Amino acid sequence: xxxxxxxxxxxxxxxxxxxxxxxxxxxxxxxxxxxxxxxxxxxxxxxxxxxxxxxxxxxxxxxxxxxxxxxxxxxxxxxxxxxxxxxxxxxxxxxxxxxxxxxxxxxxxxxxxxxxxxxxxxxxxxxxxxxxxxxxxxxxxxxxxxxxxxxxxxxxxxxxxxxxxxxxxxxxxxxxxxxxxxxxxxxxxxxxxxxxxxxxxxxxxxxxxxxxxxxxxxxxxxxxxxxxxxxxxxxxxxxx
Ligand SMILES: [Fe+2]
Ligand SMILES: [Fe+2]
Numbered sequence: 001x002x003x004x005x006x007x008x009x010x011x012x013x014x015x016x017x018x019x020x021x022x023x024x025x026x027x028x029x030x031x032x033x034x035x036x037x038x039x040x041x042x043x044x045x046x047x048x049x050x051x052x053x054x055x056x057x058x059x060x061x062x063x064x065x066x067x068x069x070x071x072x073x074x075x076x077x078x079x080x081x082x083x084x085x086x087x088x089x090x091x092x093x094x095x096x097x098x099x100x101x102x103x104x105x106x107x108x109x110x111x112x113x114x115x116x117x118x119x120x121x122x123x124x125x126x127x128x129x130x131x132x133x134x135x136x137x138x139x140x141x142x143x144x145x146x147x148x149x150x151x152x153x154x155x156x157x158x159x160x161x162x163x164x165x166x167x168x169x170x171x172x173x174x175x176x177x178x179x180x181x182x183x184x185x186x187x188x189x190x191x192x193x194x195x196x197x198x199x200x201x202x203x204x205x206x207x208x209x210x211x212x213x214x215x216x217x218x219x220x221x222x223x224x225x226x227x228x229x230x231x232x233x234x235x236x237x238x239x240x
Contacts, residue, residue: 003053006165009211015053018162034122035064044077069154070137071101097139134200151209159217167218172230193239201232
Protein backbone atom coordinates (compact mmCIF):
# COMPACT_ATOMS: atom_id res chain seq x y z
CA UNK A 1 0.00 0.00 0.00
CA UNK A 2 1.15 3.50 -0.78
CA UNK A 3 -0.45 6.85 -0.10
CA UNK A 4 -1.07 9.53 -2.71
CA UNK A 5 -0.55 13.11 -1.62
CA UNK A 6 -2.44 16.04 -3.17
CA UNK A 7 -2.61 19.67 -2.03
CA UNK A 8 -6.35 20.35 -2.19
CA UNK A 9 -6.26 23.88 -0.69
CA UNK A 10 -3.45 26.17 0.36
CA UNK A 11 -1.22 24.10 2.70
CA UNK A 12 -3.91 21.43 3.13
CA UNK A 13 -2.64 18.08 1.87
CA UNK A 14 -4.85 15.08 1.25
CA UNK A 15 -3.09 11.82 2.08
CA UNK A 16 -5.05 9.02 0.46
CA UNK A 17 -4.53 5.29 0.76
CA UNK A 18 -6.79 2.84 -1.04
CA UNK A 19 -7.29 -0.30 1.03
CA UNK A 20 -8.22 -3.21 -1.26
CA UNK A 21 -9.76 -5.29 1.56
CA UNK A 22 -12.26 -2.54 2.34
CA UNK A 23 -12.55 -1.27 -1.25
CA UNK A 24 -12.37 2.32 -0.03
CA UNK A 25 -9.86 5.09 0.50
CA UNK A 26 -8.76 6.17 3.95
CA UNK A 27 -7.85 9.85 3.71
CA UNK A 28 -6.01 12.01 6.20
CA UNK A 29 -5.50 15.75 5.85
CA UNK A 30 -2.30 17.46 6.88
CA UNK A 31 -2.55 21.21 7.50
CA UNK A 32 0.93 22.70 7.20
CA UNK A 33 1.24 25.70 9.50
CA UNK A 34 3.14 26.91 12.58
CA UNK A 35 1.35 24.21 14.57
CA UNK A 36 0.83 21.43 12.02
CA UNK A 37 -2.41 19.46 12.28
CA UNK A 38 -3.06 15.93 11.09
CA UNK A 39 -6.79 15.44 10.69
CA UNK A 40 -7.50 11.71 11.17
CA UNK A 41 -4.78 9.55 12.67
CA UNK A 42 -5.73 6.68 10.35
CA UNK A 43 -5.86 2.98 11.13
CA UNK A 44 -3.11 1.68 13.39
CA UNK A 45 -2.28 -1.02 10.84
CA UNK A 46 -1.79 1.63 8.13
CA UNK A 47 0.43 3.83 10.28
CA UNK A 48 3.72 3.18 8.39
CA UNK A 49 2.08 4.20 5.10
CA UNK A 50 0.59 7.38 6.57
CA UNK A 51 3.84 8.23 8.34
CA UNK A 52 5.81 7.98 5.11
CA UNK A 53 3.34 10.31 3.40
CA UNK A 54 3.42 12.88 6.22
CA UNK A 55 7.24 12.74 6.14
CA UNK A 56 7.14 13.73 2.47
CA UNK A 57 5.48 17.03 3.51
CA UNK A 58 6.83 17.94 6.98
CA UNK A 59 9.01 16.46 9.70
CA UNK A 60 6.48 14.21 11.51
CA UNK A 61 8.13 15.00 14.85
CA UNK A 62 6.89 18.59 14.43
CA UNK A 63 3.20 17.62 14.41
CA UNK A 64 1.35 19.58 17.07
CA UNK A 65 -2.27 18.40 16.79
CA UNK A 66 -3.94 15.13 15.87
CA UNK A 67 -7.58 15.95 15.19
CA UNK A 68 -10.56 13.78 14.42
CA UNK A 69 -14.34 13.76 14.37
CA UNK A 70 -15.30 10.74 16.46
CA UNK A 71 -13.81 7.73 18.20
CA UNK A 72 -13.37 5.06 15.51
CA UNK A 73 -10.22 3.36 14.27
CA UNK A 74 -9.98 5.16 10.94
CA UNK A 75 -10.28 8.47 12.82
CA UNK A 76 -7.91 7.77 15.70
CA UNK A 77 -6.64 4.15 15.65
CA UNK A 78 -3.02 5.27 15.23
CA UNK A 79 -3.29 8.14 17.72
CA UNK A 80 -0.76 6.72 20.18
CA UNK A 81 1.70 6.01 17.36
CA UNK A 82 1.56 9.72 16.39
CA UNK A 83 1.87 10.84 20.02
CA UNK A 84 5.02 8.72 20.19
CA UNK A 85 6.53 10.06 16.96
CA UNK A 86 5.73 13.71 17.75
CA UNK A 87 6.62 14.49 21.38
CA UNK A 88 4.78 17.85 21.45
CA UNK A 89 1.64 16.56 19.80
CA UNK A 90 -1.75 16.24 21.40
CA UNK A 91 -5.10 14.91 20.34
CA UNK A 92 -7.78 17.53 19.74
CA UNK A 93 -11.43 16.49 19.65
CA UNK A 94 -14.85 17.13 21.14
CA UNK A 95 -15.33 17.46 24.88
CA UNK A 96 -17.47 14.30 24.80
CA UNK A 97 -14.82 12.42 22.83
CA UNK A 98 -12.07 13.37 25.26
CA UNK A 99 -14.04 12.55 28.40
CA UNK A 100 -15.80 9.39 27.20
CA UNK A 101 -13.05 7.64 25.20
CA UNK A 102 -9.85 9.42 24.26
CA UNK A 103 -8.42 10.29 27.65
CA UNK A 104 -8.48 6.63 28.62
CA UNK A 105 -7.30 5.27 25.27
CA UNK A 106 -4.57 7.81 24.56
CA UNK A 107 -1.12 7.99 26.15
CA UNK A 108 -1.54 11.74 26.79
CA UNK A 109 -4.69 13.76 27.51
CA UNK A 110 -6.52 15.36 24.60
CA UNK A 111 -7.38 19.01 24.24
CA UNK A 112 -11.17 19.02 24.43
CA UNK A 113 -13.06 21.59 22.36
CA UNK A 114 -16.51 22.93 22.98
CA UNK A 115 -18.91 23.89 20.23
CA UNK A 116 -17.72 27.03 18.44
CA UNK A 117 -14.23 27.07 19.96
CA UNK A 118 -11.36 28.09 17.68
CA UNK A 119 -8.00 26.35 17.42
CA UNK A 120 -5.37 28.86 16.26
CA UNK A 121 -2.54 27.07 14.49
CA UNK A 122 -0.78 29.99 12.75
CA UNK A 123 -2.18 31.27 9.46
CA UNK A 124 -5.15 28.90 9.69
CA UNK A 125 -7.96 29.17 12.21
CA UNK A 126 -9.93 25.99 12.82
CA UNK A 127 -13.40 26.41 14.24
CA UNK A 128 -14.80 23.33 15.95
CA UNK A 129 -18.46 22.47 15.60
CA UNK A 130 -20.02 19.85 17.83
CA UNK A 131 -22.20 17.73 15.52
CA UNK A 132 -23.55 14.84 17.63
CA UNK A 133 -24.56 11.87 15.42
CA UNK A 134 -23.46 13.69 12.22
CA UNK A 135 -21.99 11.79 10.45
CA UNK A 136 -22.45 9.40 13.40
CA UNK A 137 -21.49 8.88 17.05
CA UNK A 138 -22.37 10.92 20.15
CA UNK A 139 -18.92 12.50 20.28
CA UNK A 140 -18.88 13.64 16.65
CA UNK A 141 -17.63 17.07 15.68
CA UNK A 142 -16.21 18.72 12.58
CA UNK A 143 -13.48 21.28 12.01
CA UNK A 144 -13.85 24.24 9.66
CA UNK A 145 -10.78 26.08 8.43
CA UNK A 146 -12.08 29.65 8.43
CA UNK A 147 -8.97 30.97 6.70
CA UNK A 148 -9.47 29.18 3.40
CA UNK A 149 -13.03 27.99 3.98
CA UNK A 150 -12.30 24.26 4.01
CA UNK A 151 -14.68 21.96 5.87
CA UNK A 152 -13.11 18.74 7.13
CA UNK A 153 -16.12 16.50 6.53
CA UNK A 154 -15.15 13.17 8.12
CA UNK A 155 -17.57 10.55 6.72
CA UNK A 156 -20.00 12.98 5.10
CA UNK A 157 -20.00 12.56 1.29
CA UNK A 158 -18.68 8.99 1.63
CA UNK A 159 -17.85 7.44 -1.74
CA UNK A 160 -16.45 3.91 -2.21
CA UNK A 161 -13.65 2.86 -4.58
CA UNK A 162 -10.53 4.80 -5.47
CA UNK A 163 -11.75 8.02 -7.11
CA UNK A 164 -9.77 11.14 -8.06
CA UNK A 165 -8.31 13.32 -5.29
CA UNK A 166 -10.35 16.43 -6.04
CA UNK A 167 -13.38 17.10 -8.16
CA UNK A 168 -15.35 20.19 -9.10
CA UNK A 169 -18.26 18.15 -10.39
CA UNK A 170 -21.19 16.72 -8.48
CA UNK A 171 -20.34 14.79 -5.33
CA UNK A 172 -23.89 14.55 -4.07
CA UNK A 173 -24.98 12.09 -6.76
CA UNK A 174 -22.16 9.72 -5.83
CA UNK A 175 -22.81 10.17 -2.10
CA UNK A 176 -26.50 9.44 -2.68
CA UNK A 177 -25.67 6.13 -4.40
CA UNK A 178 -23.53 5.17 -1.39
CA UNK A 179 -26.25 6.07 1.10
CA UNK A 180 -28.84 4.01 -0.80
CA UNK A 181 -26.45 1.05 -1.21
CA UNK A 182 -25.55 1.30 2.49
CA UNK A 183 -29.15 0.70 3.54
CA UNK A 184 -28.86 -2.97 2.58
CA UNK A 185 -25.23 -3.52 3.60
CA UNK A 186 -23.97 -5.26 6.77
CA UNK A 187 -22.83 -1.80 7.90
CA UNK A 188 -26.33 -0.29 7.60
CA UNK A 189 -27.67 2.22 10.12
CA UNK A 190 -24.40 4.07 10.55
CA UNK A 191 -26.17 7.43 10.59
CA UNK A 192 -29.23 7.78 12.80
CA UNK A 193 -31.67 10.47 11.69
CA UNK A 194 -32.21 12.55 14.81
CA UNK A 195 -34.14 15.75 15.59
CA UNK A 196 -30.81 17.58 15.08
CA UNK A 197 -29.64 16.01 11.80
CA UNK A 198 -31.13 18.50 9.36
CA UNK A 199 -30.36 21.51 11.58
CA UNK A 200 -26.74 20.38 11.94
CA UNK A 201 -26.26 19.93 8.20
CA UNK A 202 -27.85 23.31 7.45
CA UNK A 203 -25.53 24.93 9.97
CA UNK A 204 -22.58 23.41 8.09
CA UNK A 205 -23.96 24.71 4.79
CA UNK A 206 -24.16 28.24 6.26
CA UNK A 207 -20.38 28.18 6.65
CA UNK A 208 -20.23 28.39 2.82
CA UNK A 209 -17.20 26.13 2.45
CA UNK A 210 -15.23 26.36 -0.78
CA UNK A 211 -13.49 23.02 -0.27
CA UNK A 212 -14.92 19.85 1.24
CA UNK A 213 -12.20 17.53 2.56
CA UNK A 214 -13.74 14.05 2.47
CA UNK A 215 -12.42 11.08 4.45
CA UNK A 216 -13.52 8.35 2.02
CA UNK A 217 -13.58 9.40 -1.63
CA UNK A 218 -12.86 12.55 -3.62
CA UNK A 219 -12.66 15.95 -2.07
CA UNK A 220 -14.66 18.75 -3.65
CA UNK A 221 -13.99 22.31 -4.66
CA UNK A 222 -16.91 24.58 -5.48
CA UNK A 223 -20.15 25.70 -3.90
CA UNK A 224 -20.05 23.88 -0.57
CA UNK A 225 -23.27 25.48 0.65
CA UNK A 226 -25.13 24.01 -2.28
CA UNK A 227 -23.48 20.59 -1.95
CA UNK A 228 -24.27 20.28 1.78
CA UNK A 229 -27.83 21.56 1.32
CA UNK A 230 -28.37 18.98 -1.42
CA UNK A 231 -26.83 16.27 0.75
CA UNK A 232 -29.17 17.23 3.60
CA UNK A 233 -32.10 16.68 1.21
CA UNK A 234 -30.78 13.27 0.17
CA UNK A 235 -30.24 12.21 3.80
CA UNK A 236 -33.71 13.35 4.81
CA UNK A 237 -35.27 11.45 1.92
CA UNK A 238 -33.29 8.25 2.52
CA UNK A 239 -33.07 8.17 6.31
CA UNK A 240 -35.59 10.64 7.71
FE1 LIG B 1 -16.99 7.19 11.15
FE1 LIG C 1 -14.46 7.18 8.32
